[in-house]
Structures are given as structure tokens and as C-alpha cells.
Amino acid sequence: MTAEAQAVEVIPLGGLGEFGMNMLLVACGETAVLIDAGVMFPGPDLFGVDLVIPDLAALEAYRGRIAALVLTHAHEDHIGAVPHVLEHVNGPIYGTRFTLALVEPKLAEHGLEAAGRLVVVAPKERVTVGPFELEFLRVTHSIPDCVAVAIHTPAGTIIHSGDFKIDLTPPDGEAFDLHRLAELGQAGVLALLADSTNADRPGVTGSERMVVQAFEEVFSSATGKIIVTAFSTSVYRLQILVDLAAQFDRRIAFVGRGMQQTSQIAGRLGYLRVPAGLEIRDADVPDYAAEDVLCLCTGSQGEPLAALPRIAINDHRSVTVNEGDTVVFSARIIPGNEKAVARTMNHLARRGADVIAEDQKRVHVSGHASEEELKLLLSIVKPRYFVPIHGEYRQLARHARLAAQVSPDTSILMAEDGDVLRFDVDGGRLAGRVPAGRVLIDGTRTGEIADEVLRDRRHLAADGLVVPVVAINGRTGALEQPPELVTRGLAVDARHEAVLRDAPDVLARAIEAASPEERTDPGLLKERIRVEIQRMFRKRAGRRPLVLPIVMEV
């Protein structure tokens, strides 16, 4: 095998420098493999954007050569962009049974036919893709059926951790495969790529079971309805709550589309076991006494159309919340959603509910490894190179510091989206860049939002809009009537009013002062009007509204 045939390139395209939209390309010779294809949810600064996915431009260079898509687990930040990358992949989609079961309806929603390409793999299984042998290793996280991937390449073994924590008492009894990782570590691992999400948290994260005690207290003391909101994919959490409902003799209603869909899929495949007769439809909730019901709802992020936020404002078709009910928020708040969640909590409190969240009781536990777990993985795998993945730069840098503490024999490669990591006979190093970034999706698969659109929206949002309207004689350039100003989103303010009062005259004089060429060239005239109006607002009102001149030639 030539030196070049042994060279492997690892290219993160999402998730290194931000939380979410995880995607990574591994290439060797004529073959490439994509690991995960996730979305990111837009913050409030991305006006009108529904979804963010990685820029796929870099995949063009690999057209026809991406021989497989490998999914580590079924969270949206790892599978949400599958419909968008599918056309770039020329081969099967590998994932565990639960992961692919959640990918399937997502493809159907986008009208994509890919059932024949979904290939279920089990932990400990291996598949060969060109020069790669992919080995799947069980890891523990907050969703069932998660794997890490050991990629055996001509250059050596590269381990991608997926998302994980080291849960030594996983609710489903499926243990983190420490043994195989130790074996691989002993045999020699070229590179470890590991989840940095909680690299800034000391200690250990704790088992999924950790929430049981807090919920036992809730079930013991609640006298009315119990409503719990969580991510619908948090199947372990749902199982714990179903078991408590059985124990405390409450019926269970799954409320909200995501909760119903995921609980059905998880139930059908045996990942969620609901004792017969315990589940009721949400429409039947009003028929039961409050103290006999547990509702599991969507809406933990305060999303206005999800179940709990609608229940909170008494706008749900069947579930209400009343004095004496208990509502538990069993999920972390994704940054940017704090205000929406607080609003939902306040509405619920106003209706008399006892609102319980993570700050009061341990009703939530993270799915990502903290400092001591990250050090444990590094100690077991003993990689020659370490690449922190999944996190903003701060978490990646913190993870790198931990790796340096664990062993001086591990070389750290700090990479961000678009960096090309090359591993060959000379070792591992950063060796170039490919295009990387984010693509903003507005509602549908086709609606991409350009940066300039977003800039305009920000500008409009911050300072409002002024539309000067001018009618010009197309031949002479003479004003046909006095200019008008239409405004939107402008603060009511004495200085603004003065500017608006004087602007038509100032504008008329400026137009009359312009040369006939300028006056009969709509482009030049618009620019002159724009500059004139901007100057007036800036100097006299200290404001910079967006100015959008309309020039009509009549």
C-alpha cells in the first residue's frame, strides 16, 4: 500500500465551535464516510430562521465517493439534517435499531424514499466500507441505543465517541463497553475524538436513575394532576415516570405530537414498556380524577405551539391545569429559550400549579460526561492524538486541558469546523481548510436565508424603517409632488417627529439641487435620497433606521 493510500483525512463540518449540527467526514483514498448529520436550533438572534444545518459545500469535492452515513444516536443534533445530506451519500445509512426508527418518519416527512438504504447495526457489529472497517461500541447517554464508532483505517484506529456519559447503572442495563475500549486502548489507538459538551463541569454527571428520588417525592406528595415535560426522545426518563405512575396508581397520557410519536415507536420496539391498561388518550384525561393522572408533555422549551405552553394558557383541547396540580420541567433549558420557559412557568403558577424545575429538585440529569468521566475515557483509550469535538471553543479548550493532564504522551489537535486533520506516515496534523459554515433554513427544505437578508432583518428590528417616496417626471427630473415619508418601527420621540416634519422639504431641496442626470437616473437618485435621510436621522435624532427609497418616474 502506498503512503498516500494509507493517509486518512478527518474533517469536522459541524459541532466544533458550536453546540449542535454535528457532522464529520472521514476520507481515505477514494472512499469517504460521513458520521452524523445534525441540526442546530436557531437562537433568538436568527430572526425567522427555523433550523440551522452545516454548510454542505465541502461535500461537493467528494461527490460519488461518500460511501456511507453513520449515525451514533437519535438526537436531532445528530440526525436532524439527514434529509438534507441524503443526496450526497452514495450508500447505506448505518445506525442502531432505535436510531433508524426515528430517522424513518423524518425521511417520510420530507417525501424521501430511503427505507432500502437504512441498515440496522448492533453494538459489537462490524461493517466494511472501502478501506474502513467500522466497529460499533455501546455507550451510555440520555437516549437508548447509542454507539461510539471505532474506525479501523489503514493509518490506524480512530475512535469517535458520539455523545456519551459513563452511566454505570443504565436504566436498560445495557452497559457502556469499557472492556472493548480498554482492549483497543491496549492495542493502540491512533486518535480519539470525544464529546466535550460538559467538559467544564467538575466531577461526574450521574446516572439517568439519579432523578428517581426527586420524582418519588413528587409522586408521594402530589394531590392533583402530575404533568411532566421532557424531550420526547428522553425514553429513559419516560420509563422512570411510567414505572412511578404504575407504582402510585396513576394513568398515563402522552400529550403532544412528538411525545405521542416517540412513545409509540419506542413502545413498538420494546424500548419503552407501558403496563397494559395504564395508558389513556389525552382526550380522556378530563374523565379521570386529577390525582389519578400523569401527563407527559412536549413543550419543555416553552415552544408556543407545543403541548405544555398551550396548557399553560388554557388553550389545549383536552388537558387543563388547575389549583393543586404539579408541573415538573424535566429538561435543561437550551440557551436562548430562558424567557419562553419562564413565561410558561409563570402562566402555570398563576393557574395555581406547583411548578418544579431543576433548581429546586434533581428532576433532570445531563446526558453528557463531566470532567472525571472524560478523563476516564482518555485513560482507557490512551490515544496517540486527541481531538475534542462537540462544543463551543471554550468546552473544546477545556477538554484539551483535561487531556494534557491525563497523559503527556497524547498529542492534542485543536480543530474547528472546516479544518482538515490529516493522519499519515508522518503522524497527525492540521493540513488545510475546506469551506464550512452554517445554512439557515426557513421552514422548508428549499428556503435558505442569505446573510444579507438576516442583516436587513436585524437592522429593521433594531432601528425601524423609513420609506421616502418621491415621484419624478421621467424626462425633466422635476418633482411631481412633495416627497412623502412612510415609517414603521420608529420610536415615538420629539426628535424623530421633528426630522419627519422637516424631511420632505429638505429632500425636495436636495433633489432640486441635484444635476438633471442624477435626477433622471433612479439608481443615483435613490442613493442620494438614502444618504440625505440617513444623515438627517443620524445627526438630529441619533438614530440609524433602514432607509428604503422609492422613486417613481411618472
Add this chain to the structure above:
Amino acid sequence: MTAEAQAVEVIPLGGLGEFGMNMLLVACGETAVLIDAGVMFPGPDLFGVDLVIPDLAALEAYRGRIAALVLTHAHEDHIGAVPHVLEHVNGPIYGTRFTLALVEPKLAEHGLEAAGRLVVVAPKERVTVGPFELEFLRVTHSIPDCVAVAIHTPAGTIIHSGDFKIDLTPPDGEAFDLHRLAELGQAGVLALLADSTNADRPGVTGSERMVVQAFEEVFSSATGKIIVTAFSTSVYRLQILVDLAAQFDRRIAFVGRGMQQTSQIAGRLGYLRVPAGLEIRDADVPDYAAEDVLCLCTGSQGEPLAALPRIAINDHRSVTVNEGDTVVFSARIIPGNEKAVARTMNHLARRGADVIAEDQKRVHVSGHASEEELKLLLSIVKPRYFVPIHGEYRQLARHARLAAQVSPDTSILMAEDGDVLRFDVDGGRLAGRVPAGRVLIDGTRTGEIADEVLRDRRHLAADGLVVPVVAINGRTGALEQPPELVTRGLAVDARHEAVLRDAPDVLARAIEAASPEERTDPGLLKERIRVEIQRMFRKRAGRRPLVLPIVMEV
């Protein structure tokens, strides 16, 4: 004294239903007293708003009768609106020495002359205002010189806690006046109004001294510069850091306007003691070895113009951050600022700094009482009525639950901004409403922003703008030229493009189909154009841009 002369009304005008803009009116007969006048910082959903203050409309009814403004402590959410309410107050402004020292420059900034009206009071002091005797009681919080106010009224004693936690080892040795509160409780308190900010946190908050251990670790291990960002008013925090700098032989630079101003005021008045020769100017930081310097910076919320965020992007005139430096965020993140703070942290990590925040070490402690402290205050004061204040509804409701646990003899009055609480011979109760709300301030004291302006800004931000331009013959109503469409902030999208391509024709046909009356009435015509264009975008592109028709009569 008549029954009416004994009646006291308590009217919260801010801070009950939101965090911030705390303000409360207490009235009896012809006299009223205002307690605190705070601001709230706008969230990212308040586009272009700089500051939020309580609606002052309710004060009109008390014109000439507000005989004093009482300030409990110097945080912005208690004193930030003083310049705005000053004209409504017909008497002195009472506050402790440190509080008024921070109010003074604020009034000067607004060009207000009020030095003669600022009256310094000390804990245990009493002043008489009409039928009220105001007694100031030392409480502990995260800023020096905080007081609660016992208002002795003809109806009984009303205690307003201000902001507090029960710090049994306050850094300045000034103890929470538990003794006097116990005495008052024994004698009989009509009503307690108490801070609910942390009512949803179990246990106790902990002393200001609690951060010492974490900072000792930072000072012991740091090899480069230490940079700490905190609120400049957190004088206890600054003192702890100054003491550690002295102990570990580092020079101290206060960096950023707020930090310099507050440290100077606190130093001059003896609230902050910096050993001689230890302080250096920020301009001199480059002259010292990194390991010999501690910088105390503004910018803990990621504010783009503050010191630390500028240092983070290497845009500060004298302070830089380099490989091996340590940066500590010693403040809570105000909801809404998470992304800005994360951005600052990532920049700092990218420059090689070790970034430490609350999630890793106890480098911050809250200033507000948790559950056990709130229960302690309730137990000591034993009020006949309890009114939770300072919090969103969820915290107020939680505080009410705690009060119910402490004693069945206390009646709870749940109020929100604008509710009138009346205490008279028949007891205490909600007895009406006054106007209340928020006023949005855009940059200057005069620039108020109306709700409809904000609604337009939100709409523009979310969906963009379409301006259909139509020129009509003013007499016949005939189209003078084909309609045009100008857009801003619209997503680039095949469906949008199709709508924009077809719109002029559709619009022309719609206008031609309209009656002559409609075509020559610009108001009616605009409405028809707006409806037509909105319908097209909604049905064919699934979008709802703001439509702003321009009709020119020529």
C-alpha cells in the same frame, strides 16, 4: 383619628411579576412615600430598547403628595429609574451613604440638580414623613449598606425587606439586624413584603465569603495574568479580590468605566480598602509581568462595549489576554445574555486563556435569600399579612407556599404590579387597580417606544418586508404604470420568487377590478393591495411578511 385616616394603601408599580424595575407606593391620607425606583434591562425580544422603567401614570393621582423617595440599596433595579421619577417626588430622597453616593453621579448624568434633596440615613435611624415613621434596618445582600424599611403607619407596622440574604458572616462585619426584626415581630407586624428572587432555591444561599476558597485556588495556580469580571457594584467581591491580590503580591487594575467609577466612590467612602501602592492604572498593565497583575473588569454580561468583551477580541487600548492567562466570570448571567457571554468566553479560550465560571468553581454566590432564609425571616417577623415581592409570578407563588408552611396565622396577599392593597380596620385585602406596566426607553430620557412600534419591529424581524408601489391617476383611478414590489429581509426561495414575479400582474388585475371609488381613495386602495399581497405570500409561499403599500396619486 377617623377610620379613613388610618387606612393605608400599598401599591406595587414594578417588580411583582417581573425581575427588575422595583417600585412600590405606600399612601395614607394626604401623604405617599415611594420605595425604590429601579430599571429593568431589556431582553433580546425588545428590539432597540435600551432600558425599561415602570409606567409612572399611576403617580399622577398623587401629584404633590409623594413626600419622599426611599431607596433600599444601590443596585440598578432599585435606583436606575430615580432620574425618571424625580419630578414626581415632592421631598427628600432617603438612602444610606453608599446608596446615595451611587445615585449622585446618575442624577448628574441626566443634568438633574438634586444634591440638596439627598438625605443620608443610617440603619436604626428613624425619620417622620406625614403619618409615617420610617425606620431603617440593616440587611445583608451582595452590595454594602443595604436596608429594609419598617414603615410605622396608623394601620400598623409594614416591613419592606428590600433585597436580602441572611449572611451571618458579612465581609464588612455589619450584621443583619435580626434583633430588631424579632422585637418588631414580638410587638406585632401588620404586613411583611419580602424579596422572592430565589424563592425557588432550596436550602440557604451562603455568605459572600463563600467564594474565597475558589479564588484562593485560582490565585494559587494561575501562572499568567488574572482577569476577573463582576458587577462593579459587587464591592464585597472586589474587596475579597483586592485582599487576595495583596496576599499573592499582584497589582490591581480596575478596567472599564463602571469599575473605575464604583471603585473610586467605594474607596473614597471607605467601603473598599485598597492597600497603598497596589493599584495601577489600566494603561500601566502592559508594564508589569503577567503573573504580577489582577485586572477587575466590566463586561460580565458580554456587553459589546464593556472592557472584557473588548479585551476578548483584542480591541482594548491597554489590556490584552494571552496564552496562560486566567479569566474568571464572577457574576450570574442575566437571562437573555447567555449567547453574548458564551461568545466572549469562546474568544478568550481561543486566545489561550483558562476561562473559569460558576459551573466549574464557586466563583459566584447569589445575593438573594433561598428557601430556608425566607422561612427564617417569616418566622421572626410573624406578620399578620404577607405579600411576596420581587420576582416573576412563579417565584411569588413559591414564596407564598413557603409562608403557608411557616404559619397558618399569616394571611397571604398575592399582588402584581398595579394592584392596590388596602389595610384598614377591616384588615388587609386587594382593593382595586391602578394603571401599571412598563415604559421602554430608547437611548434618551424622552424616547419612549410604543407597543405597536415594537410589534412592527418584531414582525419585520421575523418575516421581512414587502413594499408594493402603485401609481394611480388621481382622477380616473387608472394605473399609471405597472405596480412594483420592493422587498427587504425576505428569504431567497423559489416560492418567494414566483410570488414576486406574478404579483405585479395580480395586483394590476385586482386594482382594475376595484370600483372607481375604491381606486381613487388611497386608504381603501392601500388596504386592498395589502390584503391581496398578504394573501399571495401566505397561500403560495407560506409566509407573512409585513406589507407596506405605497400609493401615489399622479
